[in-house]
Amino acid sequence: MTKQLIRSYEGKELALDYLKYRPSYPHRISETIMKYVRSNLPNNSNDKLENMLDIGCGSGQATTLFASYFKSVVGTDISSQQIEVANENNNHQNIEYLVVSDGKFPVEDESVDFVNCATAAHWLNIPEFESECQRVLKPNGSVAIYAYLQKHIMDADSGENLSLGDKYRGAVMEFFITIKAHPNNFILVQKYQPIFEQMVNPTKKWIEDITFNKYSTFETFLGFWATIGEYQALMRDGKPKVDPLEELRKKLKEAWGYENCKDSDIRLKVTYEVFMIVSTKTPS
Helix, strand or coil: CCHHHHHHCCCHHHHHHHHHHCCCCCHHHHHHHHHHHHHCCCCCCCCCEEEEEEECCCCCCCHHHHCCCEEEEEEEECCHHHHHHHHHCCCCCCEEEEECCCCCCCCCCCCEEEEEEECCHHHCCHHHHHHHHHHHEEEEEEEEEEEEEEEEEEECCCCCECCCCHHHHHHHHHHHHHCCCCCCHHHHHCCCHHHHHHCCCCCCEEEEEEEEEEEEEHHHHHHHHHCCHHHHHHHHHHCCCCCHHHHHHHHHHHHHCCCCCCHHHCEEEEEEEEEEEEEECCCC
8 A cells, every 4th residue: 555545544533434434344244254264163163262353454343343252353454543543442352453554464473263354455465465364374264355335225215226327326436536546446346356366365265145234314325435535635635626525415416316305314225235255274
């Protein structure tokens, strides 16, 4: 990740917005992952495992899902502000958050049962990530890389399908172009297929058919787009004549027939799809 990009994704206000506007991960994700993790162990019991790492943990939204499964959980992120917010909201004695900016995992060789990476892999050096996973994982240890994208949007009151059609995709694409979104964002849009192709671990595979629903107002829905680092950097440093988020708001309300409605009165049901790659440590 470039130094400029790192600065775009830092700032305590952005970290707090992550907590407020980004959808929290459902427990189905951790349950699915832990089923895979335990399936690779010789003793497939329900006892707590020893150690877990969460790489690119941000404010800890995914990290906390695994607190009950491990005796010790360490979340790492390049952003000191994200880690600050994670620590301020940490209610788990077995979770520790650390700032790590050199790509190296802050643990000993063969000391970790599981490495988690939630909505962060598109910013990572994948060969370096795989190498570090191979180093720190115990024999039969596992890795999960995943993220989510919007799949369906409905009016929560009427049940009308607002669909992610051409008008929606066009408005979002124009937003990304205007804020000069980093190309790595489009790895996310491609549902991590480029990452899967880049990975060399022969055990890699997809876990599919994971979706979850979130209800929000249109106001909160727009807040999600405001958490994109390049948008925050543009508004802070570029001072554009027209706010790209305001343009997105107008175009979506027009496309969905909400021109005369207050943002706070529009209730949406958003369905997200999760794309997940899992792998297991290979013998040395």
